[in-house]
Amino acid sequence: MASQQFEPPSGTRDFLASDLRQRERVFQAARSVFEQYGFEPLQTPAFERLETLTGKYGDEGDKLIFKILKRGVHEGSGEADMALRYDQTVPLARVVAAYGSRLPTPYKRYVIGPVWRADRPGKGRFREFTQCDIDIVGSSSPLVESELVCAGADALDAMGVKDFTILINSRKALTGLMRVYGVPADRAAGALITLDKLDKQAPPSVVAELVDTRGLERSTAENLVGDVTADDAVDRMRKELKNNPEGAEGLGEIDRLLELAGPYVGENRIRFAPNLVRGLDYYTGAIWEVVAPGMPGSIASGGRYDHLIQAMGGPDVTACGFSIGVERIIGAAGTAEDEADRIDVAVTVMNEAYLADAFGFAQDLRRAGQRAEVFLGSTRKLSKQLKWAADRRARFALLQGDSEHSDGAATIRDMQTGDQERVSVGDLVTALHQKLRM
């Protein structure tokens, strides 16, 4: 491990080559899918004006914002005027407000970039982490949700997550559910938050909380939890929701999404989940969460949030989004060594007088598109240089001793087999090209 003093700040990470390449591969996989769906990239500054961020994330969120001290003569005031980006939605709201008609309508944007939160660092929880969001702003078409769900599912596939289930529900269906079961309107929001715990808590404990904390009648709570957790919960819910206008509308949203996205996502990978709530109260229509075996919680989530852009400081436009937990996905995958970490040819330098020749070999190979390195150490011992070539995971090493040099030749050594072949200097690039292709 790095000595304390030189470690990156708590909750942040240094990414060395293989970790960084792996992250970039995952991001690139998602990016390609988003581009194919016609989403456009957006990059906003790392920091925003403090007033752009404060008051947008609730009291708890506000405490986690990294604030930037004023500079120059104002530094002594101890006041902040800027703050690091806390999510990708507030910057989106600002951009929609700022550029309006200069953006395509609807504005479909993707973003894969860091955000910063002064959370207590822990396993899998960082203070600097990447968010991967797609959003469609300015369209109420029923295709929007399906497009987001299909793009998100394709992105998960491309990132290597094949085994997942998309759980679908609708804010309106949930509101209808509360009506149908006779939950008083002023207790519905609280009751839903408790109902959301059914994926972690046993039904009796959820019933108890609905009664004790949320003030529901015991019979109401038992009916509700019983129906929602029954084996045929989906059928029961469909039947109940039909009897309520809002519930029926929500059911329509769910069914449309299942019908449109189902054939592309795979019917077995998407389903109506009546007890999916999602804590955030800014959702207005369909909501979804993606779960995967072996990964606790969800790996992605989203939904329609028609007034959030306005609440975040933008204009009042409809919007719908899908956010993929890329850090969780990368964390679960672990670090895989990749071909990109290898070099093609390691050029050794066996004699001080041949420095220019060695450099020339490397340059010629690079010009031919190969990934070549020339030995930059001071030793001329072959064994040490071959160790370097092995450390660099080179496929081939190039050797030129006195006899080769006087013959205008060089030796290609296969680093895996140890086989060596002497070739004329003029044939080097072609010979290595053929060997690398095999």
Added chain:
Amino acid sequence: MASQQFEPPSGTRDFLASDLRQRERVFQAARSVFEQYGFEPLQTPAFERLETLTGKYGDEGDKLIFKILKRGVHEGSGEADMALRYDQTVPLARVVAAYGSRLPTPYKRYVIGPVWRADRPGKGRFREFTQCDIDIVGSSSPLVESELVCAGADALDAMGVKDFTILINSRKALTGLMRVYGVPADRAAGALITLDKLDKQAPPSVVAELVDTRGLERSTAENLVGDVTADDAVDRMRKELKNNPEGAEGLGEIDRLLELAGPYVGENRIRFAPNLVRGLDYYTGAIWEVVAPGMPGSIASGGRYDHLIQAMGGPDVTACGFSIGVERIIGAAGTAEDEADRIDVAVTVMNEAYLADAFGFAQDLRRAGQRAEVFLGSTRKLSKQLKWAADRRARFALLQGDSEHSDGAATIRDMQTGDQERVSVGDLVTALHQKLRM
């Protein structure tokens, strides 16, 4: 322009799709070259501990550091504990100190990432901007400088900058020069700073400053400036430097670089520039600067700085680097619209009943690798949807009216020529594939 309130903070920028794609193309061009040379990517956190940064950039630099306020109960203290990355060298020093033997030897790393400086914003001067650096840490091989110069030159080429000149000098040659012309040792550093102004100021004004400010004898100043600016300056310098041990050593560094890198960079793109000084006093060996017609100042620079990593908080290792002014290069290029900004197929929706069909067409095309979008607006008027397709710069639009629908067909419209062709739904993907290839 964006309304004031919604603009990004002063000195920062929002990058919308085409700007961002262009930047990414330029970065990717450089990245490919660096990878080919065996450089490894590194990414460090956006912020470091405050003490890691302070005292590293001089008094003026320290004032430009963005400091992050302590959080929670300590926020009221008005004190900072973190600070945004100010350059890429201090993080490199920290990483070298932290990971030591876990890094390859030598450690060849590239980085293309943002840094933040609270400079007064101005034309081409930003508070958030990208630095593009390659460095080789831990090797004194004479190949290091050549490798950096060749990699940097290839990167400039790949970024589209073809017409440039690499000016070479050496810190040791400059020290020798001061000796040879009899500049007292304690006045040499100041004299060099003044001499560096010869690219902007007329010789007499530089002579005056050498005499008035730097305390040189008038005859010394006149000799020096006269020789350095003479038509045959290079020959004069070579002759003079040979007579001084440090000068001769510096000349050796310069000649080796010209000899090794010259053939690859192009002999006419690299030359010895006796009056190139570079203000920064941490250079210890060869130094260089890249100039390009039409771009004032330099577009890249570098050199050997053997003790800087230690001064920046790392171990005492040799190092040499090349930094490319990517923002200047991108700024000079202007925004170019690119094929990547276009979509392949815009799928219209001419009847509410055909929503699912339209969505299906788009999905099938995406699955086949095409960049497709389906109309997400509410109007069903063809003219408005064709305007949308044109705004999205679609190559083709897909139309399905009632007659096509009942025949199991759709119409492909070439958005440039207006030509339309009716094809059976089953042949859509193949037909568009062929058209897109033409």
